[in-house]
Amino acid sequence: MTSAYDDLMSFERETGALAQVAGRLGWDQETMMPRGAGDQRSEEMAAMESVLHARRTDPRIGEWLAAIDPQTLDAEGQAQVRHIARSFRRANKVPAKLAADLARLTSRSHRTWAEARADDDFQAFAPVLAEVVALKREEGAALAAGGDVYDALLDDFEPGATAAELKAMFGALRPRLVALRQAILERPEPPALHGTFDETAQMALTRKVAQCFGYDMSRGRIDKAVHPFSSGSGDDVRITTRTNALDPFNCLYSTIHETGHATYEQAIRGNYRFTPLGQGVSMGVHESQSRIYENQLGRSRAFTGWLYGQFGETFGELGLDGPEAFYAAVNRVRNGYIRTEADEVQYNLHVLLRFDLEQALISGDLQVADLETAWNDRFHADFGFAVDKPSDGVLQDVHWSAGLFGYFPTYSLGNVYAGCLLKALQEAVPDLETQLAAGDPSGATAWLRENVQQHGGLYEPREVIERACGFAPSEAPLLDYLEAKFGALYGL
Structure with a gap:
């Protein structure tokens, strides 16, 4: 006879496998789905969400959980039960019809956003976005059960975090970032990379670099999408990128970014497959x-020194005076509209804009009809110049069309965590710079795999970082790193 824990985990693995199938539908919609299949895909995704919601709220989960004594389980078993219980409580707060309606609506909303973005027409997107906001408010209220609605949505992406604590952390980031940005923009701008760069060659180089960073192409693939993303886990982890003949850095660094996500998923312990861990x-x-x-x-x-040689072999003459000029071009700080293309100094300012606006949307302090104006006003105040078109402003990101309210602040939180991890990594791998100069990030990626990635969901989010670093996460290491790097680059 199997135990309640065994029955629970068998059920969870089936649910996890079905969730992967649902994720593959989303990947296909972004990359290969015929344009005319959109309405059918909306119904398919709504049907899958209905099945998943029914499984996540199955009364047997509650019965199994009640029959399990966590003290009889090892640390992994206790973590599994903790995640499952949390998910069960949350799923039961959301009506099945609302879950299906959200899946159907966000599939339609995504298509509308993509068309509106191509046409630079926010008004074409605004009505469906208003529907998404209304349903997300409803979902958040159900999850919050009288608590803060935005915090309830945030908890889906960063369990345990609150908007108040993130505001405090981001508030500490902002003054030093603004001061650093201002000092840099007063200095001469280094030369940029100019020319036309074959897009097929960009994809070949980007695949090479992804594998250099440990991406296992036998368990993944790289395709193109409007908005780069990573999808899947375990033995099927796919990433997307985009190409621009005038800007090969866009393709390359989007790919390295998504490779970080993908290698995390590929590195998680195999016995955790299809479970919450x-x-x-x-x-x-x-x-x-x-x-x-x-x-x-x-x-x-160090790494851009190696990459300079790879660019020369791939594209020929670059018009830059050696690897130092290439390093400066890679790290140029300049005014720009697009979050995903922003330099390290200004990136978090883009995120904080979105964080504040989406909180206002969910609270009702800001209506969708006023969102474009609010975005443009805030952007001008933060960056000192005007948004030129909606695709460079309120329509540039996919997240709100997909109903991902609460996602944006995790970008800046991830930057804070990365700053902490770098500090620990440099101490653990003293010859890191030498390795990177040889085009070999394996010392770094092995340390990250051992200390962060393999654990999956075993520990709580901040606990993962604290265990890896040996200290509690804070914004200080990130700010120190940015000021040192860009101070040297710009002679501050």
Whole structure:
């Protein structure tokens, strides 16, 4: 006779496998789905969500949980039960019809957003976004059960975090970031990379670099999408990137970023597959991996020195005076509209704008009809110049069309975590710079795999970072790193 725990885990693994199938539908919609299949896909995704919601609220889960004595389980078993109980409580607060309606609506909303973005027409997107906001408010209220609605949504992406504590952390980030940005923009701008760069060659190089960072192409693939993303876990983890003939850095660093996400999922212990422990523990921790791969490793002086040679072999003459000029071009700080293309100094200012606006949308202090104006006003106040078109402003990100309210602040939290991890990594791997200069990030990625990635959901998010670093996470290491790096680059 099987135990209640065994029955529970068997059921969870089936649910986890079905969730992976649902995720593959989303990946296909972004990459290969015929344009005319959108309405059918909406119904398919709503049907899958109905099945998943029914499983996540199955009364047997409550019976199994009640029959389990956590004290009889090892640390992994206790963590599984903790995650399952939390998910069960949350899922039972959301009516099945609302879950299906959200899946159907966000599939439609995503298509509308993509078309509106291509046409630079926010008004074409606003009505469906208003529907999404209304349903997310309803979902958040159900989850909050009288508590803070935005915190309830945030908890889906960063369990245990609150908007208040993130505001305090981000409030400590902002003054030093603003001061650093201002000092840099007063200095001469280094030369940029100019030319036309074959997009097929970009994809070949980006695949090489992804594998250099440990991405297992036998268990993954790289495709193109409007908005780069990573999808899946275990033995099927796919990433997307995008190409621009005038900007090969966009393709390369989007890929390195998504490789950080993907290698996290590929590195999680195999016996956790299809269970709550078999995926990244939070989006903040996930983002710490993508950001440390992309920035602290991928944009470092040492690694860009190696990359300079790879660019020369791939594209020929670059018009830059050696690896130092290439390093400066990779790390140029300049005015720009797009969050995903922003330099390390200004990136978090883009995130904080979104964090504040989405809180206002969920609370009702800001209506969708006023969102474009609010975005443009805030952008001008923060960056000192005007948004030129909606695709460079309120329409640039996919998140709100997908109903991902509470996701944006995890980007900055991930940057904070990455700053902490770099400090610990440099102490643990003293010859890190030498390795990176040889185009070999394996010392760094092995340390991250051992100390962060393999654990999946075993520990709580902040506990993962504290165990890896040996100290509680704070914004100080990130700020110190940025001021040292860009102070040297710009002679501050």
